Amino acid sequence: xxxxxxxxxxxxxxxxxxxxxxxxxxxxxxxxxxxxxxxxxxxxxxxxxxxxxxxxxxxxxxxxxxxxxxxxxxxxxxxxxxxxxxxxxxxxxxxxxxxxxxxxxxxxxxxxxxxxxxxxxxxxxxxxxxxxxxxxxxxxxxxxxxxxxxxxxxxxxxxxxxxxxxxxxxxxxxxxxxxxxxxxxxxxxxxxxxxxxxxxxxxxxxxxxxxxxxxxxxxxxxxxxxxxxxxxxxxxxxxxxxxxxxxxxxxxxxxxxxxxxxxxxxxxxxxxxxxxxxxxxxxxxxxxxxxxxxxxxxxxxxxxxxxxxxxxxxxxxxxxxxxxxxxxxxxxxxxxxxxxxxxxxxxxxxxxxxxxxxxxxxxxxxxxxxxxxxxxxxxxxxxxxxxxxxxxxxxxxxxxxxxxxxxxxxxxxxxxxxxxxxxxxxxxxxxxxxxxxxxxxxxxxxxxxxxxxxxxxxxxxxxxxxxxxxxxxxxxxxxxxxxxxxxxxxxxxxxxxx
Numbered sequence: 001x002x003x004x005x006x007x008x009x010x011x012x013x014x015x016x017x018x019x020x021x022x023x024x025x026x027x028x029x030x031x032x033x034x035x036x037x038x039x040x041x042x043x044x045x046x047x048x049x050x051x052x053x054x055x056x057x058x059x060x061x062x063x064x065x066x067x068x069x070x071x072x073x074x075x076x077x078x079x080x081x082x083x084x085x086x087x088x089x090x091x092x093x094x095x096x097x098x099x100x101x102x103x104x105x106x107x108x109x110x111x112x113x114x115x116x117x118x119x120x121x122x123x124x125x126x127x128x129x130x131x132x133x134x135x136x137x138x139x140x141x142x143x144x145x146x147x148x149x150x151x152x153x154x155x156x157x158x159x160x161x162x163x164x165x166x167x168x169x170x171x172x173x174x175x176x177x178x179x180x181x182x183x184x185x186x187x188x189x190x191x192x193x194x195x196x197x198x199x200x201x202x203x204x205x206x207x208x209x210x211x212x213x214x215x216x217x218x219x220x221x222x223x224x225x226x227x228x229x230x231x232x233x234x235x236x237x238x239x240x241x242x243x244x245x246x247x248x249x250x251x252x253x254x255x256x257x258x259x260x261x262x263x264x265x266x267x268x269x270x271x272x273x274x275x276x277x278x279x280x281x282x283x284x285x286x287x288x289x290x291x292x293x294x295x296x297x298x299x300x301x302x303x304x305x306x307x308x309x310x311x312x313x314x315x316x317x318x319x320x321x322x323x324x325x326x327x328x329x330x331x332x333x334x335x336x337x338x339x340x341x342x343x344x345x346x347x348x349x350x351x352x353x354x355x356x357x358x359x360x361x362x363x364x365x366x367x368x369x370x371x372x373x374x375x376x377x378x379x380x381x382x383x384x385x386x387x388x389x390x391x392x393x394x395x396x397x398x399x400x401x402x403x404x405x406x407x408x409x410x411x412x413x414x415x416x417x418x419x420x421x422x423x424x425x426x427x428x429x430x431x432x433x434x435x436x437x438x439x440x441x442x443x444x445x446x447x448x449x450x451x452x453x454x455x456x457x458x459x460x461x462x463x464x465x466x467x468x469x470x471x472x473x474x475x476x477x478x479x480x481x482x483x484x485x486x487x488x489x490x491x492x493x494x495x496x497x498x
Contacts, residue, residue, distance in 0.1 A: 385447020
């Protein structure tokens with residue numbers, strides 16, 4: 001039934017393309033060349049005009065058919081492109097040999113960045129220990145990230161006591177003190193300080209998989225704490241008394257957050273004490289490893305692991321981004337964005353899309369997966385596992401053309417980096433990428449057993465970040481890391497946490 005409606009809409013579209021359509025103003029690159037009929041400017045909505053619009057709209061059989069289809073069905077289902085669905089196949093001529101299993105599931109939480117990063121790390125560990133299946137504990141990093149973010153938030157509050165409470169900066173800090181989201185540099189901070197543990201030693205609790213209640217409780221507590229700290233800081237004039245009071249008060253606040261986290265997530269393994277990990281390798285051989293989380297993380301950089309990854313040390317990877325609002329070959333950072341107060345700042349090397357794609361293709365040819373950040377909700381179908389700018393034909397259904405460019409979407413908050421996933425393959429034709437294979441963290445029920453297809457056009461428009469080895473970019477791009485970063489505001493779209 002839906003396919004018949006679409007075919008009738010397309011047939012009517014062909015007929016009406018030969019006529020002058022006065023009912024619509026198209027928004028896009030061609031709009032400046034189109035002639036818009038003169039009309040007197042009105043500040044209000046005229047009921048008479050609306051009635052005329054409705055009458056003319058329903059005189060068009062295409063619109064009547066669209067009304068029947070779109071008022072009774074999901075618009076994306078009606079306007080889904082069969083051609084795009086057929087073209088976006090899970091066939092690739094460049095694919096990493098070990099993608100890592102199982103397909104992970106972040107469930108009802110915003111931990112995609114932790115899943116994407118550990119899905120990259122685990123490939124190194126699987127190669128070293130010859131594992132058929134392996135998963136690192138995302139909950140372990142999640143626990144420490146929440147505690148560190150709470151401290152980061154309180155330090156920011158103390159560092160901004162002279163800012164007005166209703167000002168944009170303080171309101172931005174208060175908006176989401178302990179967001180589930182994060183960035184690659186924030187993962188690096190956690191791994192360096194707390195290390196890594198296998199998932200079997202610290203599996204997900206209910207609240208790791210369903211984090212909203214815990215987040216609301218901690219957020220409410222931290223907002224209350226922020227008001228208390230600001231009040232205390234403004235009421236004490238003696239510097240020594242103030243320092244002592246603030247220190248004791250903040251410690252008490254952090255201890256309360258620690259209590260909430262421990263009771264809701266469970267006490268995590270100590271980062272400094274040994275654990276014993278027992279497993280069976282892919283040949284069925286029983287193995288036992290005793291180490292500490294920090295030492296386990298350092299194995300990512302040992303010579304055997306680096307050699308297994310073709311010379312890449314995954315702890316040395318860095319973020320390249322595509323932000324057309326800002327100059328390319330420029331180092332960017334975001335003010336007051338992070339998780340560990342004295343840790344590594346969130347930084348991006350801004351490059352054009354060709355540089356990003358070339359780096360990704362070279363990385364995949366080396367056999368390495370790639371952490372990347374994108375706006376996953378745009379032109380995507382999670383059931384089919386397709387991300388393609390041609391997936392939905394909104395112009396066919398509504399006669400409205402959407403024509404913003406990538407920079408314009410960023411400038412108007414229409415798009416941002418909302419989700420982190422992993423690239424594992426690419427299909428290249430005549431030296432140019434056509435489509436990409438994406439490992440998601442939404443379980444095997446999403447897409448094709450957990451994997452998506454991303455068209456290259458979608459990558460151009462909605463991919464913002466890729467984390468790569470310094471050796472896969474030019475010396476000029478690596479040199480950008482030495483620049484003093486241009487600081488973006490906390491509320492900038494590039495400050496969005498995946």
